[in-house]
Amino acid sequence: MSFKIYLSGEIHSDWREKIAQGIADHKLAVEIKSPVTNHQASDDCGTSILGDEVEAFWKDHKAAKINAIRIRKSIEDADLLVVRFGNQYKQWNAAFDAGYAAALGKPIITLHDTELTHALKEVDASAQAVCSTPEQVVEILAYTLNETL
């Protein structure tokens, strides 16, 4: 059994690397996809490629629409969405991705500190598992793919 996963959310910590390392350590047949995690590039792609904008709104709009090409394909291809919420930013895009995946019937794993439990209750309620560490995410993948605890 093999899996494609999409890692949505926070880009300011190393949770993606930890999950990737755990997958490598367990030799799991998991293909990982992520959004563009270079913050500057992801903010600038629209105007850099398609031309400058005077209004910040349109700069963001052009960037977000280009980024959506990668994100939506990744979610649609994924067998599982892992969505990470940090304590610092609003990350509405991560919650948007989770809602998008939920409507497609994709299983979701959320990853966040327990202090966010109340604020994330609707997202967590749509998830198959609520993790507080990347290691737990890896353990779920290992159990799901290799039947080992």
Add this chain to the structure above:
Amino acid sequence: MSFKIYLSGEIHSDWREKIAQGIADHKLAVEIKSPVTNHQASDDCGTSILGDEVEAFWKDHKAAKINAIRIRKSIEDADLLVVRFGNQYKQWNAAFDAGYAAALGKPIITLHDTELTHALKEVDASAQAVCSTPEQVVEILAYTLNETL
């Protein structure tokens, strides 16, 4: 032409009332649905009906799952989602609803202050219109239904 709309998001301001008033003033054929906006009831419904929980997580979980019955039916029935983001709270559930609606191909109107433009760029990029006042939402409905500006 008539419309069903779902008003998702912020529950601490009177934006829903303003939209409802505008719809009434313009005599628009719009049916409005909302989540349970009684904050206390929406937090307590799970344990109140199905029994207490020791863990806050499970209290929230039971409530969120019951609330999802109303929310998902409302989104699935809606012709249009209006999603309001305030400046104060994280409102991940509002972004989740927007992602859910986007995956179903429902048109979305976002409603938020311009200072949230950058944080909401992915949600705005999936929207048909980005409003900063409830009056603008009503004007779009009036134009869409009655062809008047």
Add this chain to the structure above:
Amino acid sequence: MSFKIYLSGEIHSDWREKIAQGIADHKLAVEIKSPVTNHQASDDCGTSILGDEVEAFWKDHKAAKINAIRIRKSIEDADLLVVRFGNQYKQWNAAFDAGYAAALGKPIITLHDTELTHALKEVDASAQAVCSTPEQVVEILAYTLNETL
């Protein structure tokens, strides 16, 4: 807000009547559908209408296929499936209905004694609420439709 619900499962107790009574008492805008609950008719419909069978298997087969016309339409029309498991019978058809509804993305409420918790864990895991009394089902409907606890 109004709802269509389908009441699947046990036919040897009065849980359907209790839910119907509760809905009437609360004056809820809920339309109730059920399978044919006349046990004899539901067993005999195939051979009674389409001709006798020597083999019990084909008698059951003809009946079950005719009954499926009503059941599937009811599930597909429903906004919510309430599925009741009693302690006495195997009721695989109730679990089948729950799986069918789950794949269609319909919300599910299960209704069973707590002693069945372990045996029903997969069905419960796909449900929005797990009730042990018909009154709880009615309370969820009342809360969902009328926003009252």
Add this chain to the structure above:
Amino acid sequence: MSFKIYLSGEIHSDWREKIAQGIADHKLAVEIKSPVTNHQASDDCGTSILGDEVEAFWKDHKAAKINAIRIRKSIEDADLLVVRFGNQYKQWNAAFDAGYAAALGKPIITLHDTELTHALKEVDASAQAVCSTPEQVVEILAYTLNETL
């Protein structure tokens, strides 16, 4: 022609091994998937990975939701569901899987003793074939893939 099949149901007998052996003997191009069949692991996975629970209900809930990741992907990937009902347990999860597959339009083969015919009539009525031995399942696969009786 090749096939992906999912073997749902009873975990206390060797029917999966017999089907796998028959597939190997006939050199059929069939990829087999199963749920986690280690009973202990499948019961404990939730609490083992995500932390203990006081309530048995939540222990089961966490486990069942994690197990559903593997099960649902396997059903969705499968060309055919084989579902086994034994005489001993309630196996509501097997019937749930059958209903889930039926709603997705997946063909189903049931496998059970003839004494269960009446109790399983609704599930059998949704199946393409009703077998009483694993050998019959293999023969159907051999015929379907290799055109040989």
Add this chain to the structure above:
Amino acid sequence: MSFKIYLSGEIHSDWREKIAQGIADHKLAVEIKSPVTNHQASDDCGTSILGDEVEAFWKDHKAAKINAIRIRKSIEDADLLVVRFGNQYKQWNAAFDAGYAAALGKPIITLHDTELTHALKEVDASAQAVCSTPEQVVEILAYTLNETL
């Protein structure tokens, strides 16, 4: 409970009238739709409205495409397809309608003499019931809607 049915197939006998009469006699909440059963009109509609054709193929083509507007909407709206095969004509369009309905997951009732059993085995295998008289069709509808045998 109410039903929409589509009556596909043979236009040279009075089976549609018999079913309609039976529905009226039983006061069943059934809405009946049929293709255009005026043979001449259904053959001529294309050229009559859109202009003559030299080639018989294009005359038929224009007619069949216009007729398909009514037929497909009727099937898509229907809760149930009743498809009648007579002994005399090839009625490939009836079998086409049955296949179309089957792919949409609509329940099918076939209606034909037993001498056609072998020739219609694939269509019958996709049906919920195989009738040999219009009265049987009515009895199934009466049972399904009113729970009476």
Add this chain to the structure above:
Amino acid sequence: MSFKIYLSGEIHSDWREKIAQGIADHKLAVEIKSPVTNHQASDDCGTSILGDEVEAFWKDHKAAKINAIRIRKSIEDADLLVVRFGNQYKQWNAAFDAGYAAALGKPIITLHDTELTHALKEVDASAQAVCSTPEQVVEILAYTLNETL
């Protein structure tokens, strides 16, 4: 039988009025929907409601996205799309609507002069009928709904 139709395309001639008149004359049970056909309003709606734009591109963009709310709902609700191409303008939006309807499996009637046959061959090939006058469209509706030529 009743129908919902959407009239897409040319806004500079009176073809919509002719179809509406024909429907009224024949007393057909047809509900007609159209885009906003006030050219000025449809161009200005975005900036009028949501604020001015310096760039013509963004002015058009805001307008087109708001107009899409009405158009897409109308197509999705329609049983039939009638799409009119005039000789004068490019009307890419009409062809876009036709492609959109085709992908949803909606039947399409095209309406255009024969001199456009070659340029419109791909759109015509996806249509159930190709008309050159509004009267022909009405005749098809009359035949489809009332079975009369």
Add this chain to the structure above:
Amino acid sequence: MSFKIYLSGEIHSDWREKIAQGIADHKLAVEIKSPVTNHQASDDCGTSILGDEVEAFWKDHKAAKINAIRIRKSIEDADLLVVRFGNQYKQWNAAFDAGYAAALGKPIITLHDTELTHALKEVDASAQAVCSTPEQVVEILAYTLNETL
């Protein structure tokens, strides 16, 4: 570009071999699937594997349901359905397959003598091409895949 095709219909002539030979001659990247074309095996598979039946109806029923496993998967996997109608038999199953494919949005090529034009007008109207020889089918495949006439 490569294609998967399903060859449905007549089993008493060598049209499948001619198409296969043409595909080989043109070195086209086409994967061909067919139903079980061994007439005896396809009639007997049900009773041979699952046990004898007294009634011819149930013998046919068991066989047809098993055959449907292969047929439906093949149609669902196919990029194109080629459906052959001979002059001799009723071949309702071929028309059923065509209807099934049409509802899934699969392109269809029909293959039959011109004398069947009127009887097959509804099936032809749903097809992308109507051929009278296997060579024409091969030419369409060659053109579609290799852009050569």
Add this chain to the structure above:
Amino acid sequence: MSFKIYLSGEIHSDWREKIAQGIADHKLAVEIKSPVTNHQASDDCGTSILGDEVEAFWKDHKAAKINAIRIRKSIEDADLLVVRFGNQYKQWNAAFDAGYAAALGKPIITLHDTELTHALKEVDASAQAVCSTPEQVVEILAYTLNETL
């Protein structure tokens, strides 16, 4: 990450070659599909394979339906549609393809001169990016696949 793209529209300029060259230069994992771009062959395929027609309409019709086999499969397989509008022709088929892709939820990139902005506003409004040069299309692909600006 790899992508399948479909290049729809103008066949009288070298935009496809420029995109293909850019993809090769950047060593992007992109598979390109196009319609048959041999204008003569694409006009003649119907009559060349299936026999002459007296009426130009039917010649075009037969050709367009055969061409649709390739086009629709390519769009359905594609992760992204790039649609090119030139200044010279009406290219309703390109707009039709864009509408078709939009209804399937496929991301779209449009490619056209800025002077076409107003005429193409509805198509552009459904696109993720609006480019004026093939190089911009390649840059979006490079950014999406390789995360580099």
